[in-house]
Amino acid sequence: MTNQTDKQWAIETQDLDIYYSDFRAVKNVSLKIEPKKITSIIGPSGCGKSTVLRSFNRMNDFIPGSRVTGGIFFQGQNIYDPRIDPVQVRQRIGMVFQKPNPFPKSIYENVAWGARINNYKENLNDLVEECLVKSALWGEVKDLLQRPALSLSGGQQQRLCIARALAVKPEIILMDEPCSALDPIATLKIEDLMRELSAQYTIIIVTHNMQQAGRASDFTAYFTMDTDRAGSMIEYGVTSQVFTNPTHKSTEDYISGRFG
Amino acid sequence: MKNPLNLVSTTTYGRDLNLEQRQKKATIWKALFRLSTLVGVVALAILIISIVNQAFGLVAIEDTNDRNDFISTSIKEVTKTELIQLIETNLSTNRVRTLDREEPLVERSRHDLMALVETEVFKQRIVDSYSLFGSIFTPNTFRDQVAKKHPEAIVEFKSWFTPQFLQESMSKTPELAGIRTALFGSLFLILITISVAFPLGVSAAIYLEEYARQNTWLSRVIQTNIDNLAGVPSIIYGILGLTIFVRAFEPITSGRLFGYEGANGRTILAAGLTMALLILPILITNAQEAIRAVPNSLRQASYGLGATQWQTIWYHVLPYALPGILTGTILAISRALGETAPLIIVGAATYITKDPSGLFSNFTAIPIQIYNWTTRPQQEFRNIAAVAILVLMFMLLSMNAVAILWRNKIQNKR
Numbered sequence: 001m002t003n004q005t006d007k008q009w010a011i012e013t014q015d016l017d018i019y020y021s022d023f024r025a026v027k028n029v030s031l032k033i034e035p036k037k038i039t040s041i042i043g044p045s046g047c048g049k050s051t052v053l054r055s056f057n058r059m060n061d062f063i064p065g066s067r068v069t070g071g072i073f074f075q076g077q078n079i080y081d082p083r084i085d086p087v088q089v090r091q092r093i094g095m096v097f098q099k100p101n102p103f104p105k106s107i108y109e110n111v112a113w114g115a116r117i118n119n120y121k122e123n124l125n126d127l128v129e130e131c132l133v134k135s136a137l138w139g140e141v142k143d144l145l146q147r148p149a150l151s152l153s154g155g156q157q158q159r160l161c162i163a164r165a166l167a168v169k170p171e172i173i174l175m176d177e178p179c180s181a182l183d184p185i186a187t188l189k190i191e192d193l194m195r196e197l198s199a200q201y202t203i204i205i206v207t208h209n210m211q212q213a214g215r216a217s218d219f220t221a222y223f224t225m226d227t228d229r230a231g232s233m234i235e236y237g238v239t240s241q242v243f244t245n246p247t248h249k250s251t252e253d254y255i256s257g258r259f260g
Numbered sequence: 261m262k263n264p265l266n267l268v269s270t271t272t273y274g275r276d277l278n279l280e281q282r283q284k285k286a287t288i289w290k291a292l293f294r295l296s297t298l299v300g301v302v303a304l305a306i307l308i309i310s311i312v313n314q315a316f317g318l319v320a321i322e323d324t325n326d327r328n329d330f331i332s333t334s335i336k337e338v339t340k341t342e343l344i345q346l347i348e349t350n351l352s353t354n355r356v357r358t359l360d361r362e363e364p365l366v367e368r369s370r371h372d373l374m375a376l377v378e379t380e381v382f383k384q385r386i387v388d389s390y391s392l393f394g395s396i397f398t399p400n401t402f403r404d405q406v407a408k409k410h411p412e413a414i415v416e417f418k419s420w421f422t423p424q425f426l427q428e429s430m431s432k433t434p435e436l437a438g439i440r441t442a443l444f445g446s447l448f449l450i451l452i453t454i455s456v457a458f459p460l461g462v463s464a465a466i467y468l469e470e471y472a473r474q475n476t477w478l479s480r481v482i483q484t485n486i487d488n489l490a491g492v493p494s495i496i497y498g499i500l501g502l503t504i505f506v507r508a509f510e511p512i513t514s515g516r517l518f519g520y521e522g523a524n525g526r527t528i529l530a531a532g533l534t535m536a537l538l539i540l541p542i543l544i545t546n547a548q549e550a551i552r553a554v555p556n557s558l559r560q561a562s563y564g565l566g567a568t569q570w571q572t573i574w575y576h577v578l579p580y581a582l583p584g585i586l587t588g589t590i591l592a593i594s595r596a597l598g599e600t601a602p603l604i605i606v607g608a609a610t611y612i613t614k615d616p617s618g619l620f621s622n623f624t625a626i627p628i629q630i631y632n633w634t635t636r637p638q639q640e641f642r643n644i645a646a647v648a649i650l651v652l653m654f655m656l657l658s659m660n661a662v663a664i665l666w667r668n669k670i671q672n673k674r
Contacts, residue, residue: 059560064474091566101557103576113575114565161561168565 010035010172010202011056011093012073018051021065025051027230029070031221033172038194038203040213040239043223044254048231049206052223053174056204057093058086074172091118094170098177100157102149102164107141110149110160114168127167135163136193155186162193166201173197175205179212191216210255214243222251311653314646315420318395320406322413324383335374343373350381379436386435387413389639420643421650429613430629434640437633439648444615445528445608445623446597446655452532452619453539453596454589460536461543461592462585468544469551470573489541498605501534506606515620526607528616528623534606538599539592546588550581583667590663594656600627626652 011033018026026048033039041049051060058079060066071078079089102110111128120127128145132138137159141152149160158178165173175194179187187209194203194216207213213220220242222235235242235251246252330346331338338346344365348356359365365373378384387410390402395417406413428438472479506525511517513530554577562572609622610632616623626648633645 057564059564062560062563087566087568090564095560095564097557097560097564099557101555101561103558103561104580114567117565117567117571117575164561164565 008035008075009033009073011204013052013070014073015070016052016055016072017069018048018055018060019065019067019069020063024228024230026055027226027232029233031233031236033202033204034219035202036198036200037218038198038205038216039219039221040217041204041206041221041223042208042210042213042254043231044225045208046229046231047223047225049221049223050176051231053176053204053206054095056172056174057090057095059090059095061086091168092170093172093174094165094168096158096161096165096173096175096178099181100154100161102152102157102160104148104150106146107149107152107160108145111163111167114164118168120167131163131166132160134166134197135159136189136196137163153186155182155189158182158186158190159193162190162197166197170201172202172204175203177206177208180208187212210257214239222246222248222254224250224254311646311649313392314643315650316392316395317418317420317643318390318399318402318415319386319418320388320402320410320413320415321384322387322410323378324385325381327382330381335377338374338377340370340373343370343377346377346381347373355380385433386418386640389418389643421647425644425647426651429615430611430624431613434633434638434644437641437644439626439629439644439651441612441615442624442626442629442648443651443655446625446627446652448528448616449532449535449623449625450593450597450659452529453535454593456533456536457539457543457592458589461540462547464540464544465547465551465585466573466578469548470569470577486541486544490545493601494538494599495601495605497534497538498602500537501530501602501606505530505533513620515618518620520620526609526622527620529619531603531606531608531623531625534602535596535599538602539596542592542595543588546591547581547585550584550588551577553584554580579670583671586663586667586670590660593659593663597656597659598627598652600625600631603628604631626655 009032011031013029013031016026016029016031017024029052031052041053043049054060055068055072056074056079060068068080072080074089074093077084079086103113105113108128111131112124115124115127129138129142132141137156140156141147141160149157152160158181162173162178179190182190191212194205197203198218205213205217217239219237220235220239221233222242223231224234225231235246235248242251243255246255327335330350331342347359347365351359356365359376368376388402388406390399394402403415406415425438426443427440428436429441431437468479468482472482505513509530510525513525513527513533514520515527515529558576558580559572562576563569567575603625608628609624610628612622612624614621630645630648630652633641633648636642
């Protein structure tokens with residue numbers, strides 16, 4: 001613990017509170033995310049895990065009345081600093097959503113668009129290929145690049161969304177229950193993909209699926225609701241530790257399926 | 261009672277399902293819905309039939325000048341040179357010069373010259389007309405009536421819809437009157453209206469849906485007002501247009517500011533702006549509806565890639581909402597094309613023979629012509645009013661068809 005103060009964390013939150021108008025949805029979250037690892041956030045419905053995830057790239061800004069106190073630090077800077085443009089934050093910290101949401105455009109255009117609007121000057125064709133290869137979709141779509149993205153299957157669409165996120169060259173990828181709309185085979189493919197991507201990217205995933213957190217993540221944070229309905233982090237540690245030897249009773253109950 | 265499954269008892273688990281009565285109720289509702297649709301269809305059919313009924317039918321034609329005073333044989337046997345001679349000797353020099361300027365007489369076809377001689381020299385006039393159904397089922401009633409009142413007249417079948425009707429401008433004589441001026445007037449008017457209202461309406465809708473804070477009292481007041489404005493009687497917009505565009509902005513709408521002399525504010529520009537005001541609320545609410553229907557996941561996907569709000573709106577929200585916006589625009593155009601009251605107030609001319617040539621022209625529009633013709637005592641004006649209605653309906657249908665095809669093309673690209 002002594003030399004960890006100097007360590008560059010991917011994301012570090014300090015006493016993070018998130019409010020929706022007067023309602024405190026999340027309280028006192030102090031979390032340090034290990035770079036180039038997969039961190040999963042688990043917990044029962046309504047415990048604020050998605051809220052926390054979405055605060056990492058300021059996607060909560062679009063919810064009227066939402067505000068944040070405390071700090072979220074990315075590369076030493078508080079991303080809620082008024083001098084920081086949220087557009088830049090979202091380019092550096094990408095996001096994959098619960099339901100696959102490709103643009104109603106061609107497969108190629110889905111991947112290329114983000115790069116283009118972010119002023120990408122190099123060869124777009126190469127970038128599209130690179131991102132589709134990384135997201136393990138290239139083999140399936142390399143001859144169908146001009147086909148509408150919505151003609152793909154759900155699992156393929158979600159991998160396309162990952163490719164799309166990669167194309168803007170983020171450092172962190174946030175995934176909000178990325179497999180909840182997918183079948184088990186597509187889910188496994190995404191998990192394999194996450195494992196490969198974690199060599200280059202920090203991945204933070206919110207999941208309802210305990211096995212998924214156990215299988216696919218290096219670190220696990222367990223959130224639950226307090227009596228005032230505010231979510232808070234109960235336990236955080238190496239996944240195997242949290243799953244086999246939780247320090248809190250509540251964590252153990254949740255993981256063993258006794259509630260949630 | 262149908263009983264194919266041989267479920268003799270209508271009781272299940274000791275409960276009376278009351279099936280018979282429930283099914284009866286369902287049948288009654290279905291019959292009611294069917295009846296409502298039928299009433300609508302019948303009303304539409306009657307409308308179209310009554311218009312068509314006026315647009316075609318028997319007419320009685322009579323020469324005002326006795327043709328035997330001019331020619332001794334049937335007109336079909338008169339040569340082309342003799343026809344030209346007839347025209348040149350019997351019409352005023354001014355009229356001959358005008359005709360010659362339109363197209364030199366010697367270059368005109370025989371058929372054309374014959375028509376000229378009949379209308380201008382013999383002054384052939386339609387003295388009576390009859391409806392289409394009357395012409396088909398009881399033609400003799402009409403023939404008897406004509407024989408009594410106009411013993412000289414010939415009875416023949418006439419379609420009031422002629423190419424000439426589209427090409428000619430307004431005239432005092434119904435069979436010579438045409439709709440060209442009004443047709444151009446309407447088209448030009450719609451062009452001005454849409455080019456003002458579309459960008460304004462869509463921009464306002466974007467602002468209200470994407471930028472303005474929702475659910476504040478101010479946004480609610482604005483929203484309620486826009487919704488209500490769509491229902492304000494069109495004549496009120498006419499009064500507004502008269503006060504603002506015709507009177508207050510006269511230097512602009514009359515074109516005096518740009519060096520046009522002698523005009524007043526009752527121009528096609530003033531009318532177009534008034535119409536734009538009239539359809540603006542319809543356009544805004546429809547565009548808002550379309551923008552609201554864009555799934556939020558699309559916006560989030562765009563923002564998640566580091567797009568700005570403008571990039572999100574321009575590349576994702578607008579393309580997705582465009583078909584819906586176009587549907588609203590179709591509705592608005594249809595409304596503007598058929599609107600009469602505000603045009604009368606703003607000062608559309610009812611008798612004008614000059615096509616609109618620019619923003620500061622005087623003008624007339626098809627509904628104005630229809631209104632004008634139907635208020636005249638002669639039956640023949642009602643016949644051409646019916647044809648004008650057909651032209652207006654055809655115009656509406658073709659404009660809508662273009663917009664719908666365009667919309668489908670966009671939708672299919674997804």
